[in-house]
Amino acid sequence: MLKRRTGGRRGASRRPLLPCLAVLLAFWGVAQSAVPAAAAADSAPPFRLCADPDNLPFSATSRDTPGYYIELGRAIADRLGRPFEPVWELTYFAKRAVRTTLLAGRCDGFIGLPDDPDYMGQKLIFSKPVLEPGYALVLPHGMSVKTLSDLVGHRVAVQFASSPQNLLATRDDIQMVTALSPEEAMRDLSGGRADLAFIWGPSAGWLNKTTAGGAYDVVPVAGPHMQWRAVIGFAAGETALRDQVNAALDALGGEANALMKKYGFPSGSPVSLAATEATSQPASAGTANDSAATATGQTAAVVPPSPPVAAPSPDAHAVDQGHELFNENCSHCHGPDAVEGERRRNLRLLHHRYGDTFDHVFMTTVTHGRVEKGMPNWSGILTGDQFQEILAYLHSIQEP
Amino acid sequence: MSPFWARPTAAVALSAALFILSQGASRADEALDRALQNNDNWPMYGRTYDNQRFSPLKQIDDQNVGGLKLAWAFQVGALRSNESSPIVIDGTMYLTSSSGPKSVFALDAKTGMMKWQFQPDVAEDVQPYVCCDLDSRGVAFADGKILFSQLDGYLSALDAQTGKLLWKSKVVDYKDGETNTSPPLIVKNMAIIGFSGGEYGARGAIQAYDIGTGKQLWKTWTIPGPGEPGNDTWKGDSWQHGGGAPWYVGSYDRKTNTIFYGTSNPAPWNAAVRSTGTSDYGKLTNAGSSSTLALDPDTGKIKWEIQSTPAETWDYDGVNELVLADVQISGQSTPIYMKADRDGFFFVANRDTGKLVSAEPFVPVNWAKSFDVETDRPIEDPAKRPRLDYKATDICPSWMGGKNWQPISFNPMTGLAYIPSNNMCQDMKLADVTFRRGAFFLGNDFAVTPGHGDYLGRLVALDPATQKPAWHMDLPLPWNGGTMTTAGNLVFFGDIQGIFHALDAKTGKELWRMNLGSGIGAGPITFAVDGKQYVAVLAGRAEGPPAFMGEVGKKIIAATPEGGTLFVFSL
Numbered sequence: 001m002l003k004r005r006t007g008g009r010r011g012a013s014r015r016p017l018l019p020c021l022a023v024l025l026a027f028w029g030v031a032q033s034a035v036p037a038a039a040a041a042d043s044a045p046p047f048r049l050c051a052d053p054d055n056l057p058f059s060a061t062s063r064d065t066p067g068y069y070i071e072l073g074r075a076i077a078d079r080l081g082r083p084f085e086p087v088w089e090l091t092y093f094a095k096r097a098v099r100t101t102l103l104a105g106r107c108d109g110f111i112g113l114p115d116d117p118d119y120m121g122q123k124l125i126f127s128k129p130v131l132e133p134g135y136a137l138v139l140p141h142g143m144s145v146k147t148l149s150d151l152v153g154h155r156v157a158v159q160f161a162s163s164p165q166n167l168l169a170t171r172d173d174i175q176m177v178t179a180l181s182p183e184e185a186m187r188d189l190s191g192g193r194a195d196l197a198f199i200w201g202p203s204a205g206w207l208n209k210t211t212a213g214g215a216y217d218v219v220p221v222a223g224p225h226m227q228w229r230a231v232i233g234f235a236a237g238e239t240a241l242r243d244q245v246n247a248a249l250d251a252l253g254g255e256a257n258a259l260m261k262k263y264g265f266p267s268g269s270p271v272s273l274a275a276t277e278a279t280s281q282p283a284s285a286g287t288a289n290d291s292a293a294t295a296t297g298q299t300a301a302v303v304p305p306s307p308p309v310a311a312p313s314p315d316a317h318a319v320d321q322g323h324e325l326f327n328e329n330c331s332h333c334h335g336p337d338a339v340e341g342e343r344r345r346n347l348r349l350l351h352h353r354y355g356d357t358f359d360h361v362f363m364t365t366v367t368h369g370r371v372e373k374g375m376p377n378w379s380g381i382l383t384g385d386q387f388q389e390i391l392a393y394l395h396s397i398q399e400p
Numbered sequence: 401m402s403p404f405w406a407r408p409t410a411a412v413a414l415s416a417a418l419f420i421l422s423q424g425a426s427r428a429d430e431a432l433d434r435a436l437q438n439n440d441n442w443p444m445y446g447r448t449y450d451n452q453r454f455s456p457l458k459q460i461d462d463q464n465v466g467g468l469k470l471a472w473a474f475q476v477g478a479l480r481s482n483e484s485s486p487i488v489i490d491g492t493m494y495l496t497s498s499s500g501p502k503s504v505f506a507l508d509a510k511t512g513m514m515k516w517q518f519q520p521d522v523a524e525d526v527q528p529y530v531c532c533d534l535d536s537r538g539v540a541f542a543d544g545k546i547l548f549s550q551l552d553g554y555l556s557a558l559d560a561q562t563g564k565l566l567w568k569s570k571v572v573d574y575k576d577g578e579t580n581t582s583p584p585l586i587v588k589n590m591a592i593i594g595f596s597g598g599e600y601g602a603r604g605a606i607q608a609y610d611i612g613t614g615k616q617l618w619k620t621w622t623i624p625g626p627g628e629p630g631n632d633t634w635k636g637d638s639w640q641h642g643g644g645a646p647w648y649v650g651s652y653d654r655k656t657n658t659i660f661y662g663t664s665n666p667a668p669w670n671a672a673v674r675s676t677g678t679s680d681y682g683k684l685t686n687a688g689s690s691s692t693l694a695l696d697p698d699t700g701k702i703k704w705e706i707q708s709t710p711a712e713t714w715d716y717d718g719v720n721e722l723v724l725a726d727v728q729i730s731g732q733s734t735p736i737y738m739k740a741d742r743d744g745f746f747f748v749a750n751r752d753t754g755k756l757v758s759a760e761p762f763v764p765v766n767w768a769k770s771f772d773v774e775t776d777r778p779i780e781d782p783a784k785r786p787r788l789d790y791k792a793t794d795i796c797p798s799w800m801g802g803k804n805w806q807p808i809s810f811n812p813m814t815g816l817a818y819i820p821s822n823n824m825c826q827d828m829k830l831a832d833v834t835f836r837r838g839a840f841f842l843g844n845d846f847a848v849t850p851g852h853g854d855y856l857g858r859l860v861a862l863d864p865a866t867q868k869p870a871w872h873m874d875l876p877l878p879w880n881g882g883t884m885t886t887a888g889n890l891v892f893f894g895d896i897q898g899i900f901h902a903l904d905a906k907t908g909k910e911l912w913r914m915n916l917g918s919g920i921g922a923g924p925i926t927f928a929v930d931g932k933q934y935v936a937v938l939a940g941r942a943e944g945p946p947a948f949m950g951e952v953g954k955k956i957i958a959a960t961p962e963g964g965t966l967f968v969f970s971l
Contacts, residue, residue: 090528092577096947097528160601160641161668166788169635169673178637180601343519353524 046085047077049232050097050107053088057206057263058112061088061360068202068263069111072130075255079248088364095120103235109245115229127232127245130256134227135164136201136266137219138189138208143196145219148174148273157185157194163225164198167273182207189216201266209264222270315392322393325386333374338397344373351398362391429542429611432586435489440928442488443541445583446807447925449652450724453809453884455926459933461888464971465902465912471934471970472512478502480962481533481921482940483581483805485882487541488927494539494546494560497964498940500526501536504548506563510929512968516563523552529574531597533944535581537649537805537922542586542611549580555593555609567614571595571607578602578645584609585650587659587697590617594646598664604644604688606661608700618700622646622663623688630687638674643667644689648719648805651737652697656752659697660737662719665690665712669844670788670830675711677787679780685710690718692739692747694754704754706776709743713785714767714828715799715844716743723810723817724751729865738864740808740819742801745771745778748864760867762860763802763821764851767795786844791829798826798848800878800949807882807923809891814905816861816870818891822878823851823858824952848949856952859883859893861908871908877956879945881937882923894920894937898960900967902935918963919956932970940964 051059051069059067070086077084087107089097094113102110103123113119115129137145138157145151148171157177158165168174177194179185182203188194190212197204198221205218220227234242249256261267327336333345340346354361366387369377378387435443439456446453460468476482476497486495493509500522506515527534530551539548545566546558553572558565571593572578577600584591590608598604604622609615623642624630631639644663651660666689671677675684690709695702708718722737729736729748737751744765748757759771767785768778786792800822810817831845850856857875862868881894890911891903896919902912919941926935940963946953 090525092528093531161670161673165668165673166670169670169677176636178641180641343521349521352521 044080044082047073047080047082047109048085048087048107049073049077050087050089050101050110051112052091052097054090055112057202057265059086061086065263068131068259068265071259071262072252072256073109073111075252075259076245076248079251080244085368098124098233102233108238108241109232109234111232112230113233115231119233123236124233125236125239125242127234127242128249129229129231130249131202131230131260131265132227133200133202133230133265134270135162135198135221136204137217137221137271138186138197138199138204139217139219140196140215141217143217145196145273146271151196151198151273154195155193157188157197157199159185159199162200164221166225167223168198186212202263205264205266218264218266219268220266220270222272226273227270318389318392319396320393321386322389322391325382325390326393329378329382330390338394347394348397348399350394358395359391362394363387366390429586429588431544432542435541438490440488441490442486442925442927444487444586445485445538445540445649446651446721446723449654451649451651451721451807452723452725452812453807453882453923453925454811454886455884456887457926457928457933458886458888459928460886460890460926460935460971462890462904462911465888465890467971468902468912468914468935468969469971471968473968474505474507474512474514474966476503476505476938476940476964476966478940479964480940480943481535482938482964483535483922483942484538484938485807485923485925486936486938486966487539488925488929489541489560491929492560493927493936494541495938495966496536496538496548498536499534500551501548504539504546504558504563506546506560509927509934510932512966518558518563518565520550520554520556520565522550523574526552526574526579529577529597530579531599531944533942535942537582540583540586540591542591545611547584547586547591547611549582549584549593551579551581553578553580553595555580555584555591555614557591557611557614569609569614569616571609572597572602576600576602582647582649585652585659586611587652590697592650592659592697594648594650594661596645596647596664598643598645598647598689599667599669601641601667602645603640603642604646604663606646606650606693606695606700608697620695620700620702621688622661622691622693623666623686633683633685633687635674635684638668641667642674642686642689644686644691646693646719647717649721651722651724653724653735653751655735657696657698658694658703658751660722660724660751661693661695662717662722662739663689663691663693664717664719665709665715669713671711671713672788677713679782679785681711686712690716690743692718692722692737692749694751706747706749706754706756708739708741708745708747708759710777712743713787713830713844714743714795714826715846716741716801718742720801720803720805721807722751723808725810725812725864727815727865729757736864738808738810738817740803740817740821742797742799742803743767743778744797744802746817746819746862746864746867748867758867761802762819762862762869763823763858764796764825764853765802786828786830786846788830791827793827794825794849795828796825796851797822798824798851799846800824800848800945804879804945806880806921809883809885809923810864811885811891811905813887813889814861814870814885815863815865816905817864818883818885818893818905819860819862820880820883820893821858821860823853823856824878824949825849825851848952850952857895859891859903859908861891861905870906873903873908873910877959878952879919879921879942879949879956881920884924884926884935886926892924892926892935892937894922894924894939896920896941896956896959898939898941898963900924900937900939914967914969916963916965916967918960918965934968934970936966936968938964938966 059069074084478497478499493507504518556568572595578597584593607619608617622644643666646661666686690712691707709716739747746762756773828846855874857878859873861870883893894900916939922938924937946956
């Protein structure tokens, strides 16, 4: 197959991200003076942050645990005096995701990019680091690993195509158990197929906290290709916004550290497992985690940023109301009674197409629009209850 | 040289064999056989099981081709990366558009009037999982059915008369990064199909489905598991996620009852994980990847395999189509397959014995100095093998390959193979490329560069018996379209600038050209209805791959807009 690559591409159309900078700066002043930003946020343009919808502990559409990036993004937006708006894009091909969202003007920043000036050539500029994640050992309590040789004779769960896999591949005397995801590696560990794991630290900490009941010690590992800095990327030229976000990050104080702790990111002194003595240890390794360990737990109240996910209503009245609303507002494009010949617009196929994410996709679409496909944003035109009624109606007419 | 291997297949193989036996003798698909016997038809991707893309039709020939005129055109309703070869059976044409496919069509092959249109429900969110654009390479015909792959991992069967969906079987899960782009190979009562996406942790497999019911009959892993021959060519448990996905079309030799498939590069990219990571890989060749596999279609058992790039690390897939022919080599009629490989070598092997006959570069190659057919090993230049933190520069060819998927053709009358080749090189190292889903993932970081010489693409007419080029035609850009050849001493192909060419098959002289307005990747076809011969090609420039090609990619995109139109010509 061809590989994911993002060399030159024809110029992505880029519309101004901040149509009204002066207004924004005015609100910025308000925010700086620590006045509650609610009034400003009502009229300021939203701070649109692109993130992966399915990448916990970093970001997710989940209401209760939207992930560190999303909660951080909301905190930044609060400091900017702007409402927060996540823009979801899968990052299976990360550079393409940046091209088609951030560089196409669909969001103001893309969170979770590597702090690498060469990442996409001259197209991006970056914030300060928002996280310093890295790989970590996942050890049963009481097990101690100080050097690579301590792994000899053990079965070590590693992730496919990861730095730990490459490091251990240099040793013939360490047996690897290859997993495709941190979740699979943790299952290998709990299922007795591996004695320890050497995987992505934030995921390990999160899984240890949420699914393993803290059964393991998660120890950060220092060394080449082990520790990273994650940043928010902006389109080149958006230096004003970048500077504002950096200032907001500075103003967060212990809030970021509290969030790291909430998501179980590993803390403590990193252990160096470098294959050779000559390799240098990154100065930054473990800094963020150490800070997290000393955070005081002053977690800000976090409002879930994802659109409300509606439960389908069995209420026949709601279905009738929704039917009427649909024919009044939606039938112009989607057909009276949702009878529609163009499959792409046929809303009787939503369950077929989106399965369990039906409700979420519906709410996201009606509250954000799909402007590029001609679907307007209905926020402020229809109410939340009316969306629920239309959704109930659509549920009642899905084709099998 | 690999011995004759009989790799055990998945458990379903046994029950499949029993199922076939219980049906009596494995029956041939009679409708397809009838279609194959009529020279007016183009009944499968490569026209016949040998994948030659050669037609015996000669009403249009080297004397009159200059008078070729548009007969009809058809808009497929989906732009970009239209890679489909239509098929034509008894006056009806069937084709897919790109984007899922967005549509499958049945057309009157004489007029282009639509008989039916089927729009599959392809998952909306498949695009983030597709590496190289939303392409579809067409349909297969069998037993009154039209079968095609969906990008979201399904194999579907339609009623050829009505376009009604008969069944739909899940081949792979696209959320694992595995997708389907190529039509199945129809053998007896089976639709045989691979899948793409080997880089992302998959283990390649070829699977057979019952044409009547869509039920899986057998599944053969391309990468050997424990206890299977070749498993010890993989380090540790790396075979589990070893790649080797057979994502292009297969070929079939009825005489020996053998199917042939190429397999993609191994995974992960760091060869040190699965081999030594150096040119001195010893026995750690990663069997089953970047290889040609010969299988028994009744059981799925692998008969033998030949590896084109051992312990591969440059993205030299071995998936390119196997073209079967009987040619005179050193005075003897020899049953061969030929393969213009991504790695730049043109492989000729005896397809009955699985023994390589010759392997010579058909484009500038420097990752290996030569290929030793006795030992079945390339003689590598170690400086051209990228490693973790070691950047190898000016490696030729590039990941695009000496040839990519765009199909070659072979004309038994001229004895020449017509290869749309790329003259591109690359710098490459193994590096951290992606931060997503719980890891910094590692890939090979590369930049393509123009090859040496003043051309980037070249149509090469090569004699597989001697490995000598008879003629060539230089092209200003790489990534040009597939070829088709006829008994009228003609070669047809479209280039990435949208020009459709007819050349003299013996000399390469251009006899006719027409601007179709969008870059062409798909291979042309030819067919006849009511005694009149037609030539057809689908135009519609690729968008995904040029995005990886740096400055050259910009030129490709600047040359023409996207498109999606089938053009049909006649005298």
